[in-house]
Amino acid sequence: MTNNLSPSGILDDYVAVTCLVVVPVKLNVVRFSVWAKFLIEQPTWVLSHTNTTTLAALDNPERQFIAGFLCLTQTLFQLGRMPVFAPIKVVLCEKVQADQSSFSVQVHISTVHHLNVNAYRHTVKASLDVCSWLAQNSASSKNRQTVWKTITEEILAPLNNLVPAGKSTIPVLRVAYELGIPFFHLGFGVYQLGWGSQSRRLARSSTETDSEMGAKLAQNKTVTANLLRVAGLPAPVHAVVNSENEALTAATQLGFPVVVKPADLDRGEGVTVDINDPPTLTKAFTLAHQLSKSKHVIVERQVIGVCHRLFIANGDLLYAVKRLAMGVWGDGRSSIRQLANAQWLAQTEIPPWSRSEIQKIDDLALTELKRLKLSPESVPGKGDFVPLRRIESSQWGGIDEEVTQVVHPENKKAAIQAAKLFGLSVVGIDMMSADISQPWYQNGAIINEVNFSPLFGGAPISRSYIPQFLTKFIQGQGKIPIVMFDSERHALEFQQQHVANNVRCFLTLADKTLDHDGMAIVMPFLGLVQRVRALVLRTDVDAIAVVES
Secondary structure: OEOOOOOHHHHOEEEEEEEEEEOOOOOOHHHHHHHHHHHOOOOOOOOOHHHHHHOOOOOHHHHHHHHHHHHHHHHHHHHOOOOOOOOOEEEEEEEEOOEEEEEEEEEEEEEOOOOOHHHHHHHHHHHHHHHHHHHHOOOOHHHHHHHHHHHHHHHHHHHHHHOOOOOOHHHHHHHHHHOOOOEEEEEOOEEEEOOHHHOEEEEOOEEOOOOHHHHHHHOOHHHHHHHHHHOOOOOOOEEEEOOHHHHHHHHHHHOOOEEEEEOOOOOOOOOEEEEOOHHHHHHHHHHHHHHOOOOOEEEEEOOOOEEEEEEEEOOEEEEEEEEEEOEEEOOOOOOHHHHHHHHHHHHOOOOHHHOOOOOOOOHHHHHHHHHOOOOOOOOOOOOOEEEOOOOOEOOOEEEEEEOHHHOOHHHHHHHHHHHHHHOOOEEEEEEEEOOOOOOHHHHOOEEEEEEEOOOOOOOHHHHHOHHHHHHHHOOOOOOOOEEEEOOHHHHHHHHHHHHHOOOOEEEEOOOOEEOOOOOEOOOOOOOHHHHHHHHHOOOOOOEEEEEOO
């Protein structure tokens, strides 16, 4: 008999956590709900359909408090880079006899392998403590700052030591969950998406097909530039120096203006541009030398243009953005100072993990405005962009402008060839160009950096391309047939039928596993769950017949 049961009961894990929830007496539901806007960026706390039914017997204040607790906990999991996307399920909620405002609540939380179970318990307890505080305090500006500081320093910081994951992990896995693609944590932040022969592996944005040697080469700017140049691709012209005298000699030979940067850092750290004289060169060298771990500094001939990130995935251009420095967009009425102040004030109203790096007018902004022959009181036209920094960087932030549709075919071709040169299936190619719609050989554009495992999903434009990436990365939902049977005879018939059609179907019981040729596979454990999980990790498995005892 074929049950055709879902394998989710075998392959999915959860952790059960029981906690004492004390609902404040006379909870102000309206005041408590306001906090949802500032913590989960939703108008109110919302219960899942299942939890609404489970908690139907509770009074509204009690239900709203538990809803807030569950919503905040789920948000904290994801901020802590823990891939908990399925709604937290309340399986038990009982009043404590001695105290009618207290409840014993047991929840089931979906988990992945090789994540410290203490991370889940730490987050649940911390969320409950925060909710108890929220219920007693209004969402004033001062109180918001207090809560955000507590979450950042006392909840998320400890999770960073417990959870191995990068910034791209949660955005990519969230979309995988939404598309119905199963995933497993293999350890050290490496995830398997899909089952068996349909599976792929991903760590942040890198995949199992990325070359380790290519990744190593890409980490060194000098080696990268030399390899690009030898391969006939547009590369920067620079020199590596270790002293101020060497820097001056290199700049003189290359010709001013030059760019100075640490040889071993990226994302604009320690970079100085528009260097036109020895005093500025000395200052720039000192900064780069101090930040560089290797104490190697690059002096590079400056190229006119802006950095464009061409995100190459699976041998094609997925998307491209123009990476503008942090700045403001004019409305035709407000001064630059007013625009910057308004943006800065708006950012203070949202959680720090969702903010941009916009600042009020400071010395760096004044320097850039002076270069542009503007002042803080200038009024830019509607839609005009005014940068407040010279370049985009991880320290100062930036603004992405999508240019996917205007990238010249020759620039696209050069980026794809660079990815192949380094053997990287997912890579961020940074091209300095005055106009990305013109071919690189026409306007002197160069490939400035080759970025292994580039940030993916960190900004809205990038996030919008994750579904397209996964659709090409993995076939369908990445699943293979896993069919449950209540007799070994029926399972054997199923296996034989599939093998006859050239499908590598394996069969497993709790104490016996057969490959597609009917040969026994020896495993060092007994148990149906363990054996099915072992099989879905194998890339030679096209289907599994599972016999339930």
